[in-house]
Amino acid sequence: MTPMEELKRLAQTFVDGQDRSMELVGEIEGILVSNFLGAELFESLAEAVSLYRPGEGLPYYDEEEMKLALQESLGINPSNT
Structure with a gap:
């Protein structure tokens, strides 16, 4: 699985409400830093992932x-599951 595929898989899990944990967002942040540093995608999500603190x-x-932020940056929508 490519980094983009893994990023979209994790983002879909968040968007679908299956996992909204800080740990999941930390995984997303790790992929962004490791694979997309300096890219437009990193710039569009960096603030959101670094400031995610529900409640x-x-x-x-x-x-x-x-x-x-995930939907706008990655172009994903909730699954119909």
């Missing part, structure tokens, strides 16, 4: 804001 309020990203 903490501003300036942090909550679950819905993280979901939207």
